[in-house]
Amino acid sequence: MSDIIRFDVIDEHGPQTVRGTYAFSSAELDRDEVADIGPAEVEARVEAGDAPAEYLVDGTLKFTADYNCSRCLEPYPIAQSSTFHVRFRPRPEASQEDEEIEITAAEELDVEFYTAREIPLRDLALEQIQLTIPMKPLCDESCLGLCTHCGANKNRDKCSCEESIVDDRWGALHEIRNQLAKKRDV
Numbered sequence: 497m498s499d500i501i502r503f504d505v506i507d508e509h510g511p512q513t514v515r516g517t518y519a520f521s522s523a524e525l526d527r528d529e530v531a532d533i534g535p536a537e538v539e540a541r542v543e544a545g546d547a548p549a550e551y552l553v554d555g556t557l558k559f560t561a562d563y564n565c566s567r568c569l570e571p572y573p574i575a576q577s578s579t580f581h582v583r584f585r586p587r588p589e590a591s592q593e594d595e596e597i598e599i600t601a602a603e604e605l606d607v608e609f610y611t612a613r614e615i616p617l618r619d620l621a622l623e624q625i626q627l628t629i630p631m632k633p634l635c636d637e638s639c640l641g642l643c644t645h646c647g648a649n650k651n652r653d654k655c656s657c658e659e660s661i662v663d664d665r666w667g668a669l670h671e672i673r674n675q676l677a678k679k680r681d682v
């Protein structure tokens with residue numbers, strides 16, 4: 497089973513199915529949100545599209561990883577299982593207006609321009625993994641995050657910072673009362 501998408505093969509023999517399992521290093525991903533990532537399983541079916549030299553990819557992506565929570569900073573495990581769709585179109589000639597290309601790309605988010613007619617599935621997998629990693633991962637929607645005073649993880653540790661702030665306020669109130677009392681005495 498090949499793991500390289502070959503547009504020439506599709507032109508000649510029709511739709512192509514490719515699959516592979518790939519390990520990625522955190523250096524390759526280059527995302528602070530990811531503490532660790534396991535092997536990714538990818539499968540894609542590729543067929544010719546309606547436009548000339550256009551190819552449509554329908555794929556599935558599966559991997560497990562540890563993301564760093566953006567609130568409490570603790571790593572937590574995730575299991576990703578999703579589908580993706582990509583539309584490959586030939587990169588427009590350099591003679592065409594750059595502006596035109598940008599507009600097309602902005603309108604159709606799933607469009608990717610190719611120059612080489614062979615696409616390693618591993619490259620496509622890396623791109624798709626990048627797209628699934630959230631900008632601000634959360635271990636839980638209700639994650640309490642870290643105490644801004646002592647840095648304790650509030651999901652786990654009950655620190656006494658908030659209580660002592662309250663104590664300080666009461667202290668200040670007592671002080672004001674004492675002052676008032678003194679004034680009355682005078």
Ligand SMILES: [Zn+2]
Nearest residue numbers: 565568635639
């Ligand atoms: Zn968290």
Ligand SMILES: [Zn+2]
Nearest residue numbers: 643646655657
């Ligand atoms: Zn605290």
